[in-house]
Amino acid sequence: MIVGIDLGTTHSLVGVYGDSGSTLFPNALGDVLTPSVVSLDEDGVLVGQPARERLISHPRRSVANFKRWMGSSRETRLGDRVFRPEELSAIVLRALVADAEAALGGKVREAVISVPAYFSDAQRKATRAAGELAGLKVERLVNEPTAAALAYGLQDREGEGRFLVFDLGGGTFDVSILELFDGVVEVHASTGDNYLGGEDFLEVMVDAFARDHALAPGDLAPHEHAQLRRRLEQAKRTLGQEGTASVEMALQGRELEWSIDEARFSSLAEPLIQRMRAPVERAMRDARIQPGQLDEIVLVGGASRMPQVARLVSRMFGRLPLRHVNPDQAVALGATVAAGLKARDQRLEEVILTDVCPYTLGTQVSRREENGQVRNGYFHPIIPRNSTVPVSREDDFYPMTPGQSQVLIDVYQGESPMVANNIKLGEINIPIAAHAAPGERGVTVRFTYDVNGLLQVEVREHATGKVHELVLEQNPGMLGADEIRERLAALETLKIHPRDQQENLQVLARAERLYEEYLEQRNLLQEWIGRFRNVLEGQDSDLVETHRRQFHQALDELEARA
Structure with missing residues (x-):
């Protein structure tokens, strides 16, 4: 299945x-x-x-x-x-x-x-x-x-x-x-x-909160920044439902209050x-x-x-x-x-x-200006954006000078007429036979874009018929087959907590998060955490379930009061 x-x-x-x-x-x-x-x-x-x-x-x-x-x-x-x-x-x-x-x-x-x-x-x-x-x-x-x-x-x-x-x-x-x-x-x-996306709208609220309280978000400790984002995420949801939202929290030793209405959020x-x-x-x-x-x-x-x-x-x-x-x-x-x-x-x-295909895909070409000067960096589309997939298109390319011994085929995606403003995916150098006739010194470049949105590039030499497949090694985001196998082996050594422990892990993580947020309740939370860990060590599933339910209820009440 x-x-x-x-x-x-x-x-x-x-x-x-x-x-x-x-x-x-x-x-x-x-x-x-x-x-x-x-x-x-x-x-x-x-x-x-x-x-x-x-x-x-x-x-x-x-x-x-x-x-x-x-x-x-x-x-x-x-x-x-x-x-x-x-x-x-x-x-x-x-x-x-x-x-x-x-x-x-x-x-x-x-x-x-x-x-x-x-x-x-x-x-x-x-x-x-x-x-x-x-x-x-x-x-x-x-x-x-x-x-x-x-x-x-x-x-x-x-x-x-x-x-x-x-x-x-x-x-x-x-x-x-x-x-x-x-x-x-x-x-x-x-x-x-x-x-x-939604994260960018949240960041707008973070910046506004920081400006209103003369804070520099970059100066906040990691746990403070995470706490601020969590509180403002809750405020953003409240704002969408009620039109106004308020936040009260302690940051950098200060008790801060902040409110925002829909009109200001819309402006931001x-x-x-x-x-x-x-x-x-x-x-x-x-x-x-x-x-x-x-x-x-x-x-x-x-x-x-x-x-x-x-x-x-x-x-x-x-x-x-x-x-x-x-x-x-x-x-x-x-x-x-x-x-x-x-x-x-x-x-x-x-x-x-x-x-x-959501992007235009093509290669870089050079052009000879009216004054005879060769200018590089032009983008030559091969597959236009929004072509129905699967799609395969090809075009022919030739060297600019008689003595040229190779042709550089590089692959770009983007919508700018100049490659400098597009994204480079990779490149390959193709040798040109020196003895070939002028009409046979070129190459045919074929781009194939499949239903999964993956690109294949083939280059065929006119003189020899030899076909080269482009391996996009230039892209730093690519993992090779060997590296995937290596990282797969490393991941398999990483223990993932069993599924049946998730509820216990979640309530402990929540309690630790509240311990970080609420200074006045730290002794109480520490006591609750220790008590629940002792219950877990007893491995009595019925007792664990009862205590977990009570623990969640206690945390709910604590958050409601805070």
Whole structure:
């Protein structure tokens, strides 16, 4: 059975398409949302809510938001170990697989994983590497807006229709335009911003809080910064529901109070809101449709709950968007449908799913100016953005000078006419036969972009017919096959706390987080922690469950009073 996974910036989910349709599996704490957070303790690694609690109590051993680093060579030190983003994502994937196996009663080896539509080639390859490190065969990468459309059951609607999916998650923003006809879900355009999401709106509040209290966020201790972000995240949610929110907390030895209303938050967030306009307008232009030609606008992603987002969409399109599917779950539910499609589930056999290449892909060329001077750095597109995939295109290239002994083929993605403003993916030098005729001294370059959003590059010499395959070694975000095997072996030595211990770990992590936050209650909390650890050592499951329930209740009451 193939599972569907939403590997998100803030939360991740796993599920399957079965007899009753899409089903999401709860984690050991009973929640289908697992925070995408990893923390290292003395006994191993924690994932999800226990790790999230430790962002405050153990900030140097805990990490979140690492999805934003996928495709880069950035490393994170947790305790005495160093992790790449792929490895951190793999740890989260392992936890999700454990939840799925607990629900299904069998092993899970295959998955469809959702990725932002605007993820680059390196980011997609990093996601596949994370799946491999987690012991999964990644059957397909499905773009998040496309998955959201499947979650809304748009593929089951009768007749034809055009839909815009507006996906604002914790760390990324995507917009896709889809057309439905005769059981086909066809994506016409996808654009987005890989560095725009709910975390950026939270950062706006952090900066405002710091300005109002003459604080420098960079001067805060790691646990203070984590505590401030957590309090302001709660305030942001309250603000969306009630229109005003207040925060009281101690920082750097000062008791601070702060309040914010929706009008001020809207003003602070206006630059971020305006950043959403350009991708939407670009998608509309690329799809060659007008707002009035859209049948529905679908909002997904947890950050889309903000009233400012709904107002932006309403102003741009003159109508209210669809929001009847839980925005936190829409992508995961759609990923399970995509998994069902991949598994050829009979109930979905009539559905055909297509997607597009979100970036223009090409190479660098030189041009001879009117004065005879050769100028380098021009971008030559080979696959235009929003080409339906799978797609394969080729073009011929020739040396600029008669004595040239080789041709440099480098690969870029982006939309600028100059390569300096685009992203380089790799390069390869091709030798040119000196004895070849002028017309045979060139090369044919073929780009092939598949349904998983992965790029293959082949270069064929005209004179010899020899074919070279481009290995994108220049990209620092790439892991080679040998390095994946090496890191897989290292991860297998890392102990992950058993699933049946998660509830105990979570309540202890929560108590330690409150110990960090509330100075006046530290003696009481220390007593409670010690008492519960003693109960755990007794290994009486009934007694542990009773004490854990009482412990949670006591912590709830403490937080309510504080």
